[in-house]
Amino acid sequence: MKKNLFNTATTIVFIIFLSLSFIGLSLGMTSKIDNTEWRELNEFPKINSRIGLSEFPKKFGDFYNDGFGFRNILLQLNATIKLKVFDQSPVDKRTIKNKDWYFHNEARYVEPNYKYYYNHIIFSDKQLAAITDIFSAEKKYLDQKNIRYLYVVVPDKEVVYPEYYPFPDFINANIQTSQILDALNKKGIPTLFLGPQMMEAKKTTDVLVYQKKDPHWNQLGAFFGYQAIVNRLKEYFPDIESLQFSDFNIIIKSDDPEIKYNSDTLKFLTDTPKVAAEKKVEHVGFYDKEDVPSKLNKINKIIVYGDSFFYPGAWPYTGGVLYFLKNNFNHTLVYLLSIGAIDKTLFEKEKPDLFIRETVQRNLYRLIDLLPADLK
């Protein structure tokens, strides 16, 4: 072989590239310690009766993809390049960025089966009829058991803050929402769409009600949502009272909370929390005063089927409505299930006074999950 510096240098760089994973693994740079993806990492496949020899390559590939050396560092580098060089979301599979606002990017990951985008899907008359039938049956069952019922729909962030969304002219979420809610109301299903309340809340305060870098509302938004729900519940429970701002010590933070859902890929975006009152801030902390819960006139039991907009602590920094609503009940049972049939055994056993089902606007299209195959 004729050697020269150029050939040698090229070969050495290539060998380093090929050895990257081995070098990373020998230095302990694996994904095993710090999983940034909120999922179980794949394990080394053992060949047995369940995993045959022919399945081994695929399973091993999944395992290797999760754990090759330097993987996390490379992912962070990608996020840095996307953000610093191209000024776009580091996780563009999931989010869309406009200045320092991030929006949930449903179209990017919607399941292939749906072939539609959530904010454009128009339900057919047959689908609507079938969906309302399901809700009516649910309502009828709950009426028989003397359980009150409310279906709450939480507005999407881009619906409340279209001015920060990169394509405000293309937000049509309300078309789908009103289609569903009108159909349900006609059948006598009690519904509450929190869109108008959140728009009103946005006008009455200088503080943001949704988070800039997360699709959820913050605790302030959740509090406004809570008050609207309690007002609506007065139809059923005239004595129910809502908590007031004066019931809390409120601390407003001027920066973003640390964002965990995109974890390390976004870690560098976050700053050390500072406590200061500033206009148009997004993170609001509510801290209980000791005597607050006891003063409320409590109802015995509530069952909630909802998502991260309701469930306190379901995901870090989510402002869950139940953080407040639980104070109005002696017992609160929460299930992370915004769409899906009710578990009658549970209802027979617990005998709640109230059942709330909650869905965020962008997930309304998933109601067709409830339908038989020929209507999907």
Added chain:
Amino acid sequence: MLFSSAVFLFLFLPFVLLFYFTIGRKFPNLILIIASIVFYYWGEPNFIRSLLIMIGINYYFGLQIQKYIYQKASAKLYLFIIVVVNLGFLIHYKYWFFLLHDIFGQQSIIKSESIPLAISFFTFHAISYNVDIFRKHASAQKNPFRLLLYFLFFPHLLAGPIIRYHKIVDQLKERVIYFEDFRYGIERFVLGLAKKILIADRLRPIVDEIFSIPTDHMGTPVAWVGIICFTLQIYFDFSGYSDMAIGLARMFGFTFPENFNYPYISMSITEFWRRWHITLSDWFRDYVYIPLGGNRTYALKRYFNLWTVFLLVGIWHGASWNFIVWGIIQAFFLSLERFNNGFLFKNLWRPLKHIYALLAIIIGWVFFRAENLSSALSYLQVLFGFKNQGIIFQPAKYFLEPDAITVILIGIICSFPVASYLKKIGKSFEIGFKISKFVGMTILLFLIAIAVAVQTYNPFLYFKF
């Protein structure tokens, strides 16, 4: 196993190179055969046995054709049988459902899960091998391991280029690897990997997303973004794969033929097919077009031959009406260009020729990419503004994030022979050119490593809750 996967790059390739250049020096072919079997098994574990049996059958028939080479009728019979067997093998796995379901209307037939990897390329290699023996361009391979390597050699196994047996037979026996060749192989491989992973794979989600939008809700600008991205994606994906194959082969001492030569600078579809998937065009020319009579026949027969070849080219790409129509479109434009000695195009202004060629290519790609014929026709209507639309789902800029725009611009620039131009300039500044090339390659490898990691990033969809 894809060349751009983490398993291939960080596990398979390092070990194969290590073994090949250490313990494999005495048995280089054996190492490559084992590696190729592992490579194929990784992607298609349930089919490797059938493939090995087919290679055995081709080995036997090759020897028989050789044996009766001077008894034309017998050799011809053996050739006929093995061609039928190979085509039957292909039809069984790739076209059976289409034939029965779409052609003969048997609605009850159930589609098998997937078409075995590399089956089309394998069939063409097999036919090439036997025909070359019959034509006395090469002798039958007596050493079964060499024949195994010809068929299974992993760089060309999945996506070509199509290697003609008689052109590689000497290299199967013996090869010398110069350091210069090895370095060239690395450069070519890295270039191909960059084309595939940095350009084609970045454009893929845009194309997939746009082609999944119902055309009633797609704006004309979006349709153009989609088809431009696909035009770049398919070129950089396929030519990138060919570059990687050529590069890998060179590292192991093989010289593969070129498969692409800047097809998008063509001024006609005739020229396009001299620059696009060259080894496939050559194969059809030598094994179908010329045996049918080629150009040396009367005009009507020439057109018949041309349409037959491109119908087959279309079918070869996939078992669906889309590919058939795509093939017919190619034949139509080729016929148009030949009509009356090409008087329609002879005196056309050069830029107009480029525009014509690109439009013809793009129209073809719509059929190539769309789910079915009606989707393709609707897409074309949107593309040229002939469709009344309802609510438009997204604006074009939704798909054009800054990194995507950068990739599209780089893709367009690299569709021109910039590299050849740089090489010419580089001759005057050899040292500077080499250093720039080295630095460029290092940067590409760095970006490729990041892109490989990104393709394994699979965040849990917690938003569903």
